[in-house]
Amino acid sequence: MSFTIHGIGVSGGVAIGHAHLLTHAGLEVPRYEVPAHQAAEESTRFDAAIKQVRAEFDDLRASIPATAPQEIGAFISLHQMILNDSTLSVAPRRIIETENCNAEWALKLQTDALVARFDEVVDGYLRERKADVVQVAERVMKALSGQPGYVPPPLQADSERNLILVAHDLSPADVVQFKQHRFASFITDLGGTTSHTAVVARSLAIPSIVALHRAWQMIREHELVIVDGTQGVVIVDPDERVLAEYQLRQQQFDLERQKLRRLKGRRAVTLDGVEVELQANIELPGDVIEARANGAAGIGLFRSEFLFLNRKDLPSEDEQFEAYRQVAQAMQGRPVVLRTLDVGADKAMDGGDGSHNMPNPAMGLRAIRYCLAEPQIFLTQLRAILRASHYGKVKILLPMLAHVHEIEQTLVLIGTAKQQLDERSLPYDKSVEVGGMIEIPAAALALPIFMRRLNFLSIGTNDLIQYTLAIDRTDDAVAHLYDPLHPAVLTLVANTIQTATRGGLPVAVCGEMAGDLKLTRLLLGLGLRNFSMHPSQLLLIKERILSTRLADVQTMAQRILRTTDPAKTRDLLTELNT
Ligand code: PEP
Ligand code: MG
Numbered sequence: 001m002s003f004t005i006h007g008i009g010v011s012g013g014v015a016i017g018h019a020h021l022l023t024h025a026g027l028e029v030p031r032y033e034v035p036a037h038q039a040a041e042e043s044t045r046f047d048a049a050i051k052q053v054r055a056e057f058d059d060l061r062a063s064i065p066a067t068a069p070q071e072i073g074a075f076i077s078l079h080q081m082i083l084n085d086s087t088l089s090v091a092p093r094r095i096i097e098t099e100n101c102n103a104e105w106a107l108k109l110q111t112d113a114l115v116a117r118f119d120e121v122v123d124g125y126l127r128e129r130k131a132d133v134v135q136v137a138e139r140v141m142k143a144l145s146g147q148p149g150y151v152p153p154p155l156q157a158d159s160e161r162n163l164i165l166v167a168h169d170l171s172p173a174d175v176v177q178f179k180q181h182r183f184a185s186f187i188t189d190l191g192g193t194t195s196h197t198a199v200v201a202r203s204l205a206i207p208s209i210v211a212l213h214r215a216w217q218m219i220r221e222h223e224l225v226i227v228d229g230t231q232g233v234v235i236v237d238p239d240e241r242v243l244a245e246y247q248l249r250q251q252q253f254d255l256e257r258q259k260l261r262r263l264k265g266r267r268a269v270t271l272d273g274v275e276v277e278l279q280a281n282i283e284l285p286g287d288v289i290e291a292r293a294n295g296a297a298g299i300g301l302f303r304s305e306f307l308f309l310n311r312k313d314l315p316s317e318d319e320q321f322e323a324y325r326q327v328a329q330a331m332q333g334r335p336v337v338l339r340t341l342d343v344g345a346d347k348a349m350d351g352g353d354g355s356h357n358m359p360n361p362a363m364g365l366r367a368i369r370y371c372l373a374e375p376q377i378f379l380t381q382l383r384a385i386l387r388a389s390h391y392g393k394v395k396i397l398l399p400m401l402a403h404v405h406e407i408e409q410t411l412v413l414i415g416t417a418k419q420q421l422d423e424r425s426l427p428y429d430k431s432v433e434v435g436g437m438i439e440i441p442a443a444a445l446a447l448p449i450f451m452r453r454l455n456f457l458s459i460g461t462n463d464l465i466q467y468t469l470a471i472d473r474t475d476d477a478v479a480h481l482y483d484p485l486h487p488a489v490l491t492l493v494a495n496t497i498q499t500a501t502r503g504g505l506p507v508a509v510c511g512e513m514a515g516d517l518k519l520t521r522l523l524l525g526l527g528l529r530n531f532s533m534h535p536s537q538l539l540l541i542k543e544r545i546l547s548t549r550l551a552d553v554q555t556m557a558q559r560i561l562r563t564t565d566p567a568k569t570r571d572l573l574t575e576l577n578t
Pocket of ligand 1: 199439
């Protein structure tokens with residue numbers, strides 16, 4: 001039966017494919033007490049789940065076409081072996097008895113223990129088998145929860161293109177791994193518009209939707225799904241008419257994107273001749289290809305913390321240096337703004353930045369605060385960045401500044417890092433620029449004291465909105481309150497642009513507002529001349545700039561700034577964009 005689910009579209013376009021349900025990230029495993037006299041019954045329930053998964057594997061094996069690659073058979077055999085091993089199929093029974101807990105919880109405890117053992121293994125091949133153990137355990141978990149089984153993800157890259165990943169929740173660390181794949185789309189139950197998960201989703205340029213609430217429970221494995229990332233709508237099991245309609249929309253969207261390619265080499269200049277700098281935000285060095293393919297005039301934000309995610313250890317100075325150098329060289333003298341480690345909150349390091357234990361990680365020891373508390377980690381990164389500055393136009397950007405002494409301490413550490421490189425006779429750009437992110441209201445309100453110590457500013461509207469409006473950017477329950485047009489937000493953004501420009505300090509916006517087409521003219525009218533966004537948005541924004549006369553939008557932008565009535569603000573914005 002066909003049905004529709006509404007969420008928040010975070011990356012536009014239409015995807016049509018088959019659902020593949022992911023279970024590992026953030027899935028809540030129920031835990032309840034099972035009295036001793038019911039333990040045998042609970043174990044029987046667990047055995048039944050194991051039996052069901054065994055049968056699923058048998059069915060799967062029987063359904064492999066003769067022409068299928070051999071790896072598929074081998075993959076199923078491996079999973080059967082894992083399932084039949086007593087560590088998975090028997091050990092949880094004991095846990096049910098000793099812990100007086102339900103089968104799901106017992107399975108979770110045992111899986112966690114197995115995963116921890118895999119993490120200690122040095123051999124790369126064996127360590128990679130951890131993912132297989134988790135997949136088999138998830139299959140049993142689903143059987144326990146009464147959900148139908150699922151087919152493993154196809155092994156061939158081509159078939160990934162037809163997969164719609166459905167997850168309860170995904171961390172930014174999960175999503176950044178998708179960069180190695182070519183999934184059609186992903187959708188999640190949780191998440192906010194500018195959560196880092198959504199931010200990375202946009203950089204993947206595949207339609208995606210968050211805050212669907214119960215999609216993971218409602219959608220079945222392999223079901224046909226349409227994802228309209230522009231409207232934030234998921235259509236499950238569509239009828240033929242709807243399918244045809246969306247196939248058409250998909251073609252149109254793709255065609256429009258292709259047409260934009262012709263703008264790649266054009267300068268971003270308004271109709272009245274004002275040049276605008278359009279730069280790219282990236283997470284990993286490989287993203288620089290996409291940035292260049294979309295004509296980025298530079299990298300306005302390299303979120304270096306992504307090099308630190310999905311691993312237990314810290315990247316060494318050399319490893320970081322190679323990554324930064326790769327980007328600096330690929331940009332061939334164009335600016336590359338390297339943001340120092342902005343870990344914490346939803347970007348927690350596996351190796352431990354303590355986020356998990358903080359009462360309120362978004363306001364805890366994160367970003368620059370964490371770096372200053374861990375000077376050795378910070379110094380290592382600063383040396384790597386400085387070394388890369390020899391190979392291009394590298395600039396250093398400091399996240400989450402709230403206090404002037406954070407800049408002062410960092411400048412001392414940059415001095416130390418330079419001295420250490422001098423002692424090793426390693427070259428670096430002696431006049432490397434240091435800028436600061438304006439993303440905490442305190443910094444926006446006390447701008448002049450920050451300006452005196454910095455070479456440039458970059459407004460991080462994602463956090464600025466989060467902290468100004470006191471709404472967690474990752475929480476879908478308050479996502480409707482996330483409002484870039486709130487008068488307080490617009491005032492902070494406008495004042496920062498104006499004060500910096502008057503003081504002769506370059507200022508950019510690198511938060512999601514910069515890549516939001518609805519806001520391009522408004523930001524231009526407020527005086528912004530440097531926008532940094534995920535690469536897939538660059539040409540669309542350029543097209544808008546090319547069709548804008550600055551003189552026309554300035555007055556309207558000031559009117560919007562003076563308006564306190566939200567309905568009027570929206571009307572004026574519509575007028576500005578027509
Ligand atoms: C921001 O806060 O706007 C920003 C660009 O940084 P991030 O999204 O990585 O927090
Ligand atoms: Mg930020």
